[in-house]
Amino acid sequence: QKEVEQDPGPLSVPEGAIVSLNCTYSNSAFQYFMWYRQYSRKGPELLMYTYSSGNKEDGRFTAQVDKSSKYISLFIRDSQPSDSATYLCANPNTGFQKLVFGTGTRLLVSP
Amino acid sequence: GAGVSQSPRYKVAKRGQDVALRCDPISGHVSLFWYQQALGQGPEFLTYFQNEAQLDKSGLPSDRFFAERPEGSVSTLKIQRTQQEDSAVYLCASSLGAGSTTEAFFGQGTRLTVV
Numbered sequence: 001q002k003e004v005e006q007d008p009g010p011l012s013v014p015e016g017a018i019v020s021l022n023c024t025y026s027n028s029a030f031q032y033f034m035w036y037r038q039y040s041r042k043g044p045e046l047l048m049y050t051y052s053s054g055n056k057e058d059g060r061f062t063a064q065v066d067k068s069s070k071y072i073s074l075f076i077r078d079s080q081p082s083d084s085a086t087y088l089c090a091n092p093n094t095g096f097q098k099l100v101f102g103t104g105t106r107l108l109v110s111p
Numbered sequence: 112g113a114g115v116s117q118s119p120r121y122k123v124a125k126r127g128q129d130v131a132l133r134c135d136p137i138s139g140h141v142s143l144f145w146y147q148q149a150l151g152q153g154p155e156f157l158t159y160f161q162n163e164a165q166l167d168k169s170g171l172p173s174d175r176f177f178a179e180r181p182e183g184s185v186s187t188l189k190i191q192r193t194q195q196e197d198s199a200v201y202l203c204a205s206s207l208g209a210g211s212t213t214e215a216f217f218g219q220g221t222r223l224t225v226v
Contacts, residue, residue: 004153006153008151032213034213041219041220041222042219042220043115043202043204043217043218043219043220044154044202044217045217046213049213088153088154090153092212092213095210096210096211096212096213097159097166097167097210097212098144098156098159098167098170098212099144099146099154099156099212099213099215100156101153101154101155102153103151103152103153104151104152104153
């Protein structure tokens with residue numbers, strides 16, 4: 001079993017829809033929960049990260065962590081075609097020397 | 112430079128050939144990371160440098176993979192006797208602090224195709 005599991009998609013939605021992207025993780029030691037966005041043929045870029053449980057909002061993006069169920073979510077409101085990309089969840093290991101990534105979910109937002 | 116720069120962007124190698132992939136981190140960044148991203152997968156950690164010291168190489172898949180950062184800035188990932196399963200995008204990332212993987216910036220990657 002991989003430490004971080006993520007549905008690879010693709011997830012296709014119309015412009016303006018609310019998008020929900022999800023990951024589960026198995027390592028109880030994870031404390032930081034991160035979301036990256038990766039456009040085609042580009043490197044991942046950090047969208048946002050949260051520490052411990054709860055919600056964090058940044059513009060149209062909301063990250064949610066439920067440590068009791070080891071479940072993390074990213075919500076995108078008013079989705080735009082420019083949001084079309086692969087979204088990766090990730091956790092740093094205890095020493096912060098590496099990131100453990102999920103498979104990534106490919107999102108397609110159609111105009 | 113403004114960001115992490117990797118070269119070449121694309122590399123085609125014949126099976127058995129040796130390749131060298133270069134990473135120029137953001138100037139002054141102490142930490143440097145290499146990841147391997149297979150098609151349709153998330154990045155997988157390969158190795159971590161703090162300045163010139165390679166502190167973690169637990170992700171290198173075999174002894175054909177070798178990384179160095181001799182002067183604590185530019186890094187090279189070398190793959191000897193390439194195999195088809197080595198085909199992937201190789202990503203380099205750097206961060207200002209030691210071990211600060213949560214603040215790392217990624218380069219665009221080198222896409223290696225072994226034929």
